[in-house]
Amino acid sequence: MEQLLINGLIAGSLAALIAGGLALVYGVLGIFNLALGQMVLLGGYAVWWLHQSVGLTLPVSIVGGLLMAGGLTWVTFEVFIAPFYKRHRFLPLVTTIALGMILDAAMLLFFEARPRSILSNGKNIMDIGGVRLSVEQVYLVVLTVLLLCVFAYVLHSTPFGRRIRAVVQHSHAAMSLGIRASVLHRVIFILSGVLAACGGIFIGIDQNLTPVLAFPITIKAYAAIIAGGKGNFWGAIVCAYLIALLEQLVIGIEWFGRFYIPAGYQQSVALLFIIVFLLCRPSGLFSFKNRTA
Amino acid sequence: MSFLLHLITVTCILLPTIVGYNLVFGKGKIFHFGQIGLQILAAYPLWISIVLFDQYPIMGLLLGLISAFVAAWLLAWLSFRLDPDGLGVMSIAVHLSALNVVLNWQSVTRGALGVPGIPRWSFLADNVSFAIFVIVAVSVWCVFVWLLDRSAFGRKLQALSEHDWYAEALGISRKNVHIVAFLVAAGGALLTGVLLPQYLYLLSPTDFAFPAMIFVVMCVVAGKPGSMGGAILATALLMMLKEGLRLLPLSPGVVGPVRLLLFGLILLGAVWYRRDALFPPQREI
Numbered sequence: 393m394e395q396l397l398i399n400g401l402i403a404g405s406l407a408a409l410i411a412g413g414l415a416l417v418y419g420v421l422g423i424f425n426l427a428l429g430q431m432v433l434l435g436g437y438a439v440w441w442l443h444q445s446v447g448l449t450l451p452v453s454i455v456g457g458l459l460m461a462g463g464l465t466w467v468t469f470e471v472f473i474a475p476f477y478k479r480h481r482f483l484p485l486v487t488t489i490a491l492g493m494i495l496d497a498a499m500l501l502f503f504e505a506r507p508r509s510i511l512s513n514g515k516n517i518m519d520i521g522g523v524r525l526s527v528e529q530v531y532l533v534v535l536t537v538l539l540l541c542v543f544a545y546v547l548h549s550t551p552f553g554r555r556i557r558a559v560v561q562h563s564h565a566a567m568s569l570g571i572r573a574s575v576l577h578r579v580i581f582i583l584s585g586v587l588a589a590c591g592g593i594f595i596g597i598d599q600n601l602t603p604v605l606a607f608p609i610t611i612k613a614y615a616a617i618i619a620g621g622k623g624n625f626w627g628a629i630v631c632a633y634l635i636a637l638l639e640q641l642v643i644g645i646e647w648f649g650r651f652y653i654p655a656g657y658q659q660s661v662a663l664l665f666i667i668v669f670l671l672c673r674p675s676g677l678f679s680f681k682n683r684t685a
Numbered sequence: 686m687s688f689l690l691h692l693i694t695v696t697c698i699l700l701p702t703i704v705g706y707n708l709v710f711g712k713g714k715i716f717h718f719g720q721i722g723l724q725i726l727a728a729y730p731l732w733i734s735i736v737l738f739d740q741y742p743i744m745g746l747l748l749g750l751i752s753a754f755v756a757a758w759l760l761a762w763l764s765f766r767l768d769p770d771g772l773g774v775m776s777i778a779v780h781l782s783a784l785n786v787v788l789n790w791q792s793v794t795r796g797a798l799g800v801p802g803i804p805r806w807s808f809l810a811d812n813v814s815f816a817i818f819v820i821v822a823v824s825v826w827c828v829f830v831w832l833l834d835r836s837a838f839g840r841k842l843q844a845l846s847e848h849d850w851y852a853e854a855l856g857i858s859r860k861n862v863h864i865v866a867f868l869v870a871a872g873g874a875l876l877t878g879v880l881l882p883q884y885l886y887l888l889s890p891t892d893f894a895f896p897a898m899i900f901v902v903m904c905v906v907a908g909k910p911g912s913m914g915g916a917i918l919a920t921a922l923l924m925m926l927k928e929g930l931r932l933l934p935l936s937p938g939v940v941g942p943v944r945l946l947l948f949g950l951i952l953l954g955a956v957w958y959r960r961d962a963l964f965p966p967q968r969e970i
Contacts (some may be wrong), residue, residue, distance in 0.1 A: 472953070489950070490950070497945035609777070654789050666778040670767055
């Protein structure tokens with residue numbers, strides 16, 4: 393059981409990184425980005441390429457990968473989002489499907505379908521009270537928590553964070569107070585892309601990168617933001633951990649002492665989350681009401 | 686010649702589901718991405734009961750029909766209850782859940798291997814007679830949907846897509862119209878689910894993966910949403926491109942990504958070109 397909880401914590405940290413950025417984007421722009429999984433993987437692949445092919449050190453490769461991811465996200469916004477979302481906020485749902493196909497093709501052409509790991513040497517596995525985990529996993533979980541804490545500080549304790557929250561609550565009211573909402577839209581979208589790339593680096597270090605991972609990542613992130621209350625940053629993060637934990641428990645527990653659920657059903661947990669929450673509580677677990685005068 | 690026959694047959698087989706979907710997504714502007722999910726729910730009960738459980742074809746057909754219609758009715762019900770984007774995500778989730786069950790319930794569905802040995806009627810044994818049968822059956826279906834589209838039902842669906850409150854104020858029942866549109870889409874999914882496995886002699890889960898849904902969306906968007914003729918033309922052209930890429934002197938590892946890249950660019954271009962048809966601005970006096 394302890395092993396399952398630790399596995400849930402590790403998988404949840406990855407999902408929280410990705411879902412957090414997505415929740416902000418939904419909160420501000422009200423759009424769904426169905427190419428999120430591909431953007432996650434491209435961040436990981438960029439670091440893999442810089443580290444394994446170009447031969448840069450890991451920290452430099454990570455910085456380079458994040459810069460590339462930021463640039464790609466900005467181009468994505470200008471080409472696939474900005475020309476469409478003001479016309480109708482549902483159009484990007486279809487354009488990001490197109491983006492997902494293009495990024496999938498790019499990954500298959502440049503990095504091929506075989507698994508790629510950012511670290512070439514084996515992992516340092518520790519055994520703590522019967523729970524097995526690697527030193528890299530500990531670093532990743534701690535770094536994720538630190539990153540989220542920094543994000544919390546920026547969001548809630550700085551003028552920049554106040555501006556973001558103002559735009560999330562009401563774009564037009566924020567603009568009338570002198571906040572440049574269109575710039576913040578871009579900043580938030582790029583920020584979500586960088587957080588997604590962090591998730592991709594996490595996957596590349598902890599597991600292997602393959603293009604087939606993209607869609608399950610997207611689905612899990614959407615399950616988290618739907619269950620957490622669309623646009624609610626902290627709700628999405630809590631639900632990301634919850635979904636990851638449930639995924640581990642569903643396939644790891646011997647049900648009624650008689651049988652195990654096949655591992656193939658693990659992805660169904662996120663799908664069930666989406667279905668159950670949209671049916672029973674469409675506003676999510678942590679929905680908030682817009683302030684009114 | 687055999688390639689041309691294959692192209693015509695495959696295009697015609699896909700038309701019922703695309704034409705049905707065009708009614709829901711193209712004309713009705715209902716954000717439904719579960720058309721291939723409906724196809725799974727139609728095809729699997731039908732062919733599993735016939736091939737693996739030795740039931741009569743009529744019994745299998747009845748099972749497929751009931752299964753697809755119940756799922757379509759549920760999706761229609763959800764379309765009244767959820768926001769459009771919520772319905773979009775929900776319908777994707779329903780599709781992927783059905784696919785997940787198909788892939789993992791191996792004792793019944795044979796998982797990723799699919800169900801081989803799908804029978805054809807004896808008079809359709811050769812590909813020419815099968816193609817003729819498909820063309821006739823699909824033409825009948827398309828005429829039915831065209832008549833429906835031109836009828837009062839089509840006008841009601843269009844009115845609801847433009848402004849549902851105003852339409853309801855004029856006495857149009859959103860529930861009834863949406864349910865009929867979804868049932869027609871399910872009928873199309875059933876027809877494709879009957880014909881495609883027969884043509885391939887195989888019921889394969891790879892034919893029901895999410896890229897198949899993207900292809901359906903692309904055909905509707907590229908052909909002008911709501912236009913039946915446009916959807917048919919776009920399906921023919923896109924299918925020609927899809928199958929024609931096999932003839933290029935490219936390695937199999939490159940053909941797939943090149944196809945994805947091309948289709949992604951086409952979808953983006955189609956949405957950009959059709960952005961006003963996909964979500965038209967409100968008419969003003």
